[in-house]
Amino acid sequence: MTQSEVSWVPSERELERQAVRRRLRLQQTVIATVVTVVVAVGLALLIVSSPGWDRVRDYFLSWSHARDSFAAIAEGFWINIRIFLVAEPCVLVLGALVAIARQTTSPWLAPVRLLATGYTDLFRGVPSIMVVVICGIGIPALGLSGVTSSLFWLTTFALVLCYGAYVAEVFRAGILAIHPTQVASAEALALTRAQTMRFVVLPQAVRRVVPPLMNDLVSLQKDTALISAVGVFEALRAAQDYQGYNFNGTPLLVAAAYFLVVAVPLTRLTDWLMRRQIEKEQGR
Amino acid sequence: MTALLEAKGLRKSYRGKVVLDGLDLVVAEHDVVCLIGASGSGKSTLLRCLNLLETIEDGIITFDGREISDPLVDPRSVRREIGMVFQAYNLFPHLSVLDNCTLAQVRVHGVAKDEAADRARQLLARFGLADKADAHPDALSGGQQQRVALVRAMCTRPRLLLLDEITAALDPELVGEVLEIVRAEAEAGTTLVLATHEMSFAREVATKVCFLDGGRVLEQGPPEQLFGDPVEERTRAFLARVRS
Numbered sequence: 044m045t046q047s048e049v050s051w052v053p054s055e056r057e058l059e060r061q062a063v064r065r066r067l068r069l070q071q072t073v074i075a076t077v078v079t080v081v082v083a084v085g086l087a088l089l090i091v092s093s094p095g096w097d098r099v100r101d102y103f104l105s106w107s108h109a110r111d112s113f114a115a116i117a118e119g120f121w122i123n124i125r126i127f128l129v130a131e132p133c134v135l136v137l138g139a140l141v142a143i144a145r146q147t148t149s150p151w152l153a154p155v156r157l158l159a160t161g162y163t164d165l166f167r168g169v170p171s172i173m174v175v176v177i178c179g180i181g182i183p184a185l186g187l188s189g190v191t192s193s194l195f196w197l198t199t200f201a202l203v204l205c206y207g208a209y210v211a212e213v214f215r216a217g218i219l220a221i222h223p224t225q226v227a228s229a230e231a232l233a234l235t236r237a238q239t240m241r242f243v244v245l246p247q248a249v250r251r252v253v254p255p256l257m258n259d260l261v262s263l264q265k266d267t268a269l270i271s272a273v274g275v276f277e278a279l280r281a282a283q284d285y286q287g288y289n290f291n292g293t294p295l296l297v298a299a300a301y302f303l304v305v306a307v308p309l310t311r312l313t314d315w316l317m318r319r320q321i322e323k324e325q326g327r
Numbered sequence: 328m329t330a331l332l333e334a335k336g337l338r339k340s341y342r343g344k345v346v347l348d349g350l351d352l353v354v355a356e357h358d359v360v361c362l363i364g365a366s367g368s369g370k371s372t373l374l375r376c377l378n379l380l381e382t383i384e385d386g387i388i389t390f391d392g393r394e395i396s397d398p399l400v401d402p403r404s405v406r407r408e409i410g411m412v413f414q415a416y417n418l419f420p421h422l423s424v425l426d427n428c429t430l431a432q433v434r435v436h437g438v439a440k441d442e443a444a445d446r447a448r449q450l451l452a453r454f455g456l457a458d459k460a461d462a463h464p465d466a467l468s469g470g471q472q473q474r475v476a477l478v479r480a481m482c483t484r485p486r487l488l489l490l491d492e493i494t495a496a497l498d499p500e501l502v503g504e505v506l507e508i509v510r511a512e513a514e515a516g517t518t519l520v521l522a523t524h525e526m527s528f529a530r531e532v533a534t535k536v537c538f539l540d541g542g543r544v545l546e547q548g549p550p551e552q553l554f555g556d557p558v559e560e561r562t563r564a565f566l567a568r569v570r571s
Contacts, residue, residue: 054336067399
């Protein structure tokens with residue numbers, strides 16, 4: 044093998060073909076670049092030439108207001124980040140547990156299945172902001188001893204409840220999509236149902252649902268802004284506060300930028316991880 | 328007789344491992360070419376290169392007088408004319424047997440739906456699958472699935488059919504029913520290139536047998552000659568091994 048590796052010299056025809064491929068690739072790059080620039084410039088011109096553009100620019104794109112509000116929003120956004128970091132793993136665990144609970148077959152677990160089904164139906168059907176308000180105001184109002192009255196934890200709990208329901212359904216879709224032959228071959232190896240789920244079905248299911256899962260996690264990250272409904276001074280609330288005092292909407296865009304700075308790299312990262320995984324599995 | 332397909336000096340490697348190393352192959356119209364050789368000798372890779380599923384690194388493939396290894400050739404225009412059947416059937420599990428067989432006819436070849444269905448049912452019936460037209464692939468046995476895969480490939484009347492070890496995943500009882508179809512096709516004059524481990528079958532239907540070794544066609548000839556009196560030592564060794 045190595046012998047021929049050394050002795051192989053591309054034929055003239057192959058070199059010609061490589062040149063053609065290079066030319067085709069260059070052509071495609073040029074087309075892609077030109078189309079992108081034309082579309083971007085076109086959109087920018089469309090917005091800038093609109094009759095109300097000057098007013099919109101003054102209200103939303105003031106550099107001095109952006110600078111002044113930057114620090115306050117950063118402080119608020121740190122709360123969003125913390126909630127997200129606490130809620131995210133909880134949501135994933137809760138979602139996976141609920142999804143697995145719904146797939147059990149043992150008669151002893153009938154109440155668990157019922158509970159899991161009821162939970163997803165309820166929390167997927169109710170607007171998240173209502174859950175946040177009910178948890179943030181309702182739970183402390185009960186006056187139970189030993190239950191935290193920290194709005195941070197109560198609202199985080201509310202978000203976990205809402206997103207756990209969505210994520211459970213995503214996981215369940217992934218589990219159902221695994222071909223029955225996989226379960227059959229696991230059972231043929233005498234694995235228990237739980238082992239089959241844990242070692243064969245779930246790992247494959249998770250891989251398939253990573254894109255929709257990311258969807259929900261980015262959405263969760265945005266929805267941390269919902270906690271402003273009970274008065275927590277997170278990024279959106281801080282921006283609105285500044286807007287109210289200074290009659291300028293620029294801080295809203297500043298807050299939006301903060302959210303984007305977290306969401307976009309996160310999405311790119313998962314894309315990259317998935318591609319790597321696929322390449323590894325297909326041995327390319 | 329002019330060659331329908333001709334490969335010259337094909338080279339293909341995966342991760343630095345050379346699989347095809349200057350391979351030559353000529354397929355004339357109505358030929359039935361059987362590729363034999365050990366696992367990993369490049370039979371499947373060769374077939375995948377021939378219908379441009381893999382990009383070759385060197386060499387020239389001509390089909391019907393046109394160089395199809397040219398990057399400016401639209402691979403789909405080539406694949407319209409070349410059918411392929413895979414070892415693992417690769418049927419579409421979400422479509423019924425009939426829909427599997429009409430998809431390309433309707434979407435690629437622009438055949439009217441009724442006409443496509445007629446043709447599919449006709450072929451299915453010919454191969455004993457008339458009652459399976461509305462079933463889904465997962466509900467069929469392996470032999471039935473592979474026969475459907477053959478029908479799917481034949482529905483579009485390809486000028487050349489590539490068969491990649493289509494009986495390798497089947498148990499011996501089912502091998503016969505699949506080979507029966509291939510035999511019928513060969514007798515009807517369809518040009519076939521098939522990678523196979525079924526030596527007796529190759530001996531019976533092939534017009535030419537090619538022994539692949541080290542990424543090349545080491546020896547080729549009519550079956551009587553290649554099986555009866557092989558020239559190369561390695562061919563003898565291989566045949567002795569598969570016969571024992």
